[in-house]
Amino acid sequence: MNSVYVLSPQRAPLMPCRPVVARLLLKQGKAKVRRRTPFTIQLLAPPEQGYTQPLTHGVDTGSSVIGSTVADTMGKVFYLSEVQVRNDIAETMKERATKRRNRRARKTRYRSARWLNRRNSIKQGRFSPTMRSKIDAHLREIRFVQSLLPITSMVLETGTFDPHALKHPEVLHKKWLYQKGVNYGYANTKAYVLTRDGYTCQHCAGKSKDKRLEVHHLVFRSQNGSDEEANLLTLCKTCHDGLHAGTVTLKHTGKHKGDLRHATQMNSIRVQLLQRVEAEETWGFVTKEHRLLAGLPKEHMFDAVMIATRGKTPAFETTIVIKKRCIPDGDYQQTKGVRSEQRIPTGKLAGFRKFDTVRYKGQEYCIKGRMATGYAILMDIGGNKVDLKPIPKFSKMKRVSARSSWMMRQTTMPSSSSSLI
Ligand SMILES: [Zn+2]
Ligand SMILES: [Zn+2]
Structure with a gap:
């Protein structure tokens, strides 16, 4: 089962069709092929009845992989994609700076050094090139989807926990995301505790090499310990099992912080995206509970499915997954040789x-x-x-x-x- 995307003669997106219908339209000369990946046709005459349904674009935002899917209100999924964003920009720019510094230090005809006179570094609201690339990758995928399907609403997963709901857990029960049998309040606190502890075991600080993290109740639940964040602690499974078996005693040596770079980047991406597109917001802890209820594996794509269906069990209308990897637009190195005498062909x-x-x-x-x-x-x-x-x-x-x-x-x-x- 696959979906073929359909465009109007003016290239406005219409509802997708089955491959059989697309083949017939092409054979009868009523449509032409517009794009091969993903397969898209363009009608040559306007359709008689314009039937559209509300479609939701669900985006699992990320600092390395974006999950993106489209579903209707019944939970039918029409589009599945994963975009790998660039994570090499800081590195390549550092390489460029090193080479440039090298050239300037040598006695070449290269222009001399400039110091602290970059307009860019004092500009207001400036983003680092890495951040700009990541935000653009999200926006590019959003535009791409909107060019294929008649999207009526968008839901963005922008973080793992809802900071507002930590203090006011009652807001979670009023939202559309409510599903039976899920304690969203606790799921949210758990997601918060993992972030607070920097996704690091607070006992061994990652020395056990155990990647499976769990949240431990300092005062046990059986002894009426609360579900509040002050009573919770991140531990790896090895340490957690040991603690309950009595072979490990918790030592309090202050908080171990993990790598917060990605969390910081994500917060920036979140603010920028919500400023630029009109979208509802959801959180990772909600998506995770819904994904577990639907029995789907842990992949960005399936997170995005649960975001787009707003927690409904999905019915896959397509099994095609479009994988994308962001690449540089140009090549930085143009020449080689000690005196840059040899041009590298960057054209065809x-x-x-x-x-x-x-x-x-x-x-x-x-x-x-x-x-x-x-x-x-x-x-x-x-x-x-x-x-x-x-x-x-x-x-x-x-x-x-x-x-x-x-x-x-x-x-x-x-x-x-x-x-x-
Ligand atoms: Zn541990
Ligand atoms: Zn425990």
């Missing part, structure tokens, strides 16, 4: 550019490297080199799509979860 070589998507022997790859002798090194969407023997020739491959801000690949839903359909 035999009609191919780096990061172009090509079809080779029935499979889709991206170009990792090109050789003037007429060969290419190919990679998968993860950026890993694919070892092909003999080395692929340009003449044997066909360009499917040109380089853009992301590489896109169509995959099907993991088989472990297909039993749910």
